[in-house]
Amino acid sequence: MSQELIDAITDMREEDAVAITKKLLDGGASPVAVLDACREAMGIIGMRFETGESFMPELILAGEILAQISAVVKPRMQQGGEDKKLGKIVLGTVQGDIHDIAKDIVGFMLDINGFEVTDLGVDVAPEKFVETVKSTGAKIVGLSGFLTLAFDPMKHTVEALKAAGLTDVKVMIGGGQIDENIRQYTGADAYGKDAMAAVAIAKSWA
Amino acid sequence: MFIRPDNWNQMSPLERRQARLDSWQNAPTPPFVSPEAEKNYRERISRVRKIYDMAPHDRPVADLFMGANEYIVRRKGFVGKDVIYNHAALREPTLEFHREFQPDVSVGAMPYPGKPWDMLDFKTYIWGGQKLPDNLAIQAVEGEYMLASEYKEFAADPTAFWMKKYLPRAYGALGPMAMLPDFPRISESVDTIDLLVPFGLPPFQEMLKKMMEAGNELMRILGEVGQTGAMVVSEGFPGMGFNIVKTPFDYLGDTLRGTKGILMDMYRHPKDLLAATEAYVPVLVNSIVGASDRTNAPCAMYVLHKGADGFMSQAQFEKFYWPTWKQVMLALYEEGITCYLFIEGSYNTRLEYLAEMPEKSLVCHFDKSDMKRVKELLSDKFIIAGNVAASLMSTGTTDQVRAACAELVELFDGKSYIMTHGCYFENTTDDKIRAFIDSVRK
Numbered sequence: 001m002s003q004e005l006i007d008a009i010t011d012m013r014e015e016d017a018v019a020i021t022k023k024l025l026d027g028g029a030s031p032v033a034v035l036d037a038c039r040e041a042m043g044i045i046g047m048r049f050e051t052g053e054s055f056m057p058e059l060i061l062a063g064e065i066l067a068q069i070s071a072v073v074k075p076r077m078q079q080g081g082e083d084k085k086l087g088k089i090v091l092g093t094v095q096g097d098i099h100d101i102a103k104d105i106v107g108f109m110l111d112i113n114g115f116e117v118t119d120l121g122v123d124v125a126p127e128k129f130v131e132t133v134k135s136t137g138a139k140i141v142g143l144s145g146f147l148t149l150a151f152d153p154m155k156h157t158v159e160a161l162k163a164a165g166l167t168d169v170k171v172m173i174g175g176g177q178i179d180e181n182i183r184q185y186t187g188a189d190a191y192g193k194d195a196m197a198a199v200a201i202a203k204s205w206a
Numbered sequence: 207m208f209i210r211p212d213n214w215n216q217m218s219p220l221e222r223r224q225a226r227l228d229s230w231q232n233a234p235t236p237p238f239v240s241p242e243a244e245k246n247y248r249e250r251i252s253r254v255r256k257i258y259d260m261a262p263h264d265r266p267v268a269d270l271f272m273g274a275n276e277y278i279v280r281r282k283g284f285v286g287k288d289v290i291y292n293h294a295a296l297r298e299p300t301l302e303f304h305r306e307f308q309p310d311v312s313v314g315a316m317p318y319p320g321k322p323w324d325m326l327d328f329k330t331y332i333w334g335g336q337k338l339p340d341n342l343a344i345q346a347v348e349g350e351y352m353l354a355s356e357y358k359e360f361a362a363d364p365t366a367f368w369m370k371k372y373l374p375r376a377y378g379a380l381g382p383m384a385m386l387p388d389f390p391r392i393s394e395s396v397d398t399i400d401l402l403v404p405f406g407l408p409p410f411q412e413m414l415k416k417m418m419e420a421g422n423e424l425m426r427i428l429g430e431v432g433q434t435g436a437m438v439v440s441e442g443f444p445g446m447g448f449n450i451v452k453t454p455f456d457y458l459g460d461t462l463r464g465t466k467g468i469l470m471d472m473y474r475h476p477k478d479l480l481a482a483t484e485a486y487v488p489v490l491v492n493s494i495v496g497a498s499d500r501t502n503a504p505c506a507m508y509v510l511h512k513g514a515d516g517f518m519s520q521a522q523f524e525k526f527y528w529p530t531w532k533q534v535m536l537a538l539y540e541e542g543i544t545c546y547l548f549i550e551g552s553y554n555t556r557l558e559y560l561a562e563m564p565e566k567s568l569v570c571h572f573d574k575s576d577m578k579r580v581k582e583l584l585s586d587k588f589i590i591a592g593n594v595a596a597s598l599m600s601t602g603t604t605d606q607v608r609a610a611c612a613e614l615v616e617l618f619d620g621k622s623y624i625m626t627h628g629c630y631f632e633n634t635t636d637d638k639i640r641a642f643i644d645s646v647r648k
Contacts, residue, residue, distance in 0.1 A: 060466050
């Protein structure tokens with residue numbers, strides 16, 4: 001595993017990380033080894049986020065770096081060899097709310113922690129969550145909402161999942177004004193105050 | 207309008223602050239509806255004044271503005287679209303609310319100018335009756351209204367950038383603003399040609415026509431909103447007295463670069479970002495002092511966003527966010543303007559920075575911060591406000607609201623404290639509003 005690549009990513013040296021990736025691949029390194037280094041680096045960034053050493057800028061930029069590396073690596077990947085995932089999660093910002101930054105960070109952190117995330121985007125209707133849970137077989141749903149107007153759509157989404165008979169699906173919620181009061185109000189199974197909390201909750205359910 | 211006393215240049219910052227507060231407290235009012243209304247008004251504004259002065263006073267005030275400004279009309283069946291488009295209709299429920307609940311200070315829906323937004327094709331927000339469902343009011347649309355490659359251009363002349371680049375991008379109808387001349391170069395006799403050319407061209411004239419029509423519509427709205435405001439005052443309810451502003455970093459982040467853009471710029475374009483925040487300082491100081499003079503408001507209300515806990519590290523806060531913000535606030539302090547900080551999210555890791563500011567320079571209004579630490583670190587120097595959770599007002603019980611408010615009243619006993627919500631909410635109950643208002647009354 002390339003320590004040089006891991007260091008470039010965790011130090012947020014964006015251009016170096018992409019250049020090192022190309023150098024490694026050109027020198028015969030396997031795409032899988034490069035992605036393993038990326039995973040290691042993302043784990044370090046995630047841990048720093050958890051301990052208060054990394055913040056939103058690092059998570060967002062790490063996501064950008066990873067996307068650039070993936071664009072270089074993926075054409076050289078052979079089919080198959082997908083990692084075994086911890087579980088499937090359907091994620092989205094609830095109906096009426098168009099904020100995506102926190103949801104994107106949660107999705108990113110869940111992804112690098114081994115979950116298969118289906119991100120439905122923003123302003124997602126309850127029926128869309130139900131339909132996607134059914135089609136993917138996901139057992140976890142993550143509902144994001146930045147504004148107070150998200151409280152009722154979150155509640156309606158939880159109700160819609162239950163009404164559709166998806167009683168074995170667990171729902172976690174999060175966002176700017178979300179707390180234990182709102183968890184009780186919406187009937188969700190858990191709320192998380194940040195992306196690491198979302199990962200911890202999802203792992204406890206996986 | 208605030209008129210500076212003749213001895214302004216000899217006054218200390220705190221004396222200037224007193225002069226601005228005097229001017230606000232003693233400003234002319236519309237005729238009161240009754241002697242009792244006048245007595246209530248004087249008593250209420252005097253209580254707020256004592257709190258702003260950090261002088262002994264009988265009790266805290268409860269301010270509903272940041273939380274319940276829409277609820278007061280929603281409780282009568284009005285929805286978000288009405289707040290944007292139906293200003294005159296909001297008058298009766300607004301007055302009814304004040305008569306029934308007798309709040310300490312006035313509360314009213316925000317005067318969103320829906321029709322002018324439509325006329326000018328405003329793009330940085332969406333709203334009820336437009337792209338949002340009718341029941342909702344307004345949401346910001348994050349976007350990149352300035353490219354990273356344009357930082358230097360912005361820093362060279364923020365005002366020109368705003369007029370010629372930002373406005374055409376934010377308002378579809380204002381594209382021809384890009385044709386404006388470079389004003390500081392209008393000097394020699396023939397430069398009048400450069401000054402006037404755009405004004406003679408059809409696209410620019412068409413834009414001016416639209417702006418004048420939108421301006422007329424705005425005046426109609428302001429007339430309706432102003433009349434409601436005056437009637438609220440005449441029934442005995444003063445306002446808190448502030449203009450809304452932001453930090454240099456938040457203007458750049460919220461408005462020009464977007465959250466993702468500016469947070470990544472700290473790594474990708476750190477020098478350009480710093481230069482832009484620095485270029486903003488004199489522009490902001492002039493603008494806020496001018497607005498404070500025009501409106502006679504003693505406070506500049508900062509709506510604070512990207513400096514909150516979690517958005518950036520202490521080192522990043524110290525490098526990119528705090529220095530220019532502090533410079534602006536110190537300049538305002540020198541001008542006698544109190545900075546009212548509406549701190550969205552939590553600010554537990556930033557309290558020590560606020561403590562660097564001079565005594566009485568700040569009102570610190572919290573949303574989700576640790577109020578025990580706030581008391582310990584800030585309450586001897588500054589006025590404290592807030593932290594009644596919007597979630598509690600929306601979904602908690604009346605007893606829970608009562609208990610949360612009682613805890614805050616007890617915590618800030620003997621301090622200058624304003625009971626407020628940390629965030630706006632659409633729905634609550636009359637009982638919870640009453641519990642909130644009553645919590646500060648002995």
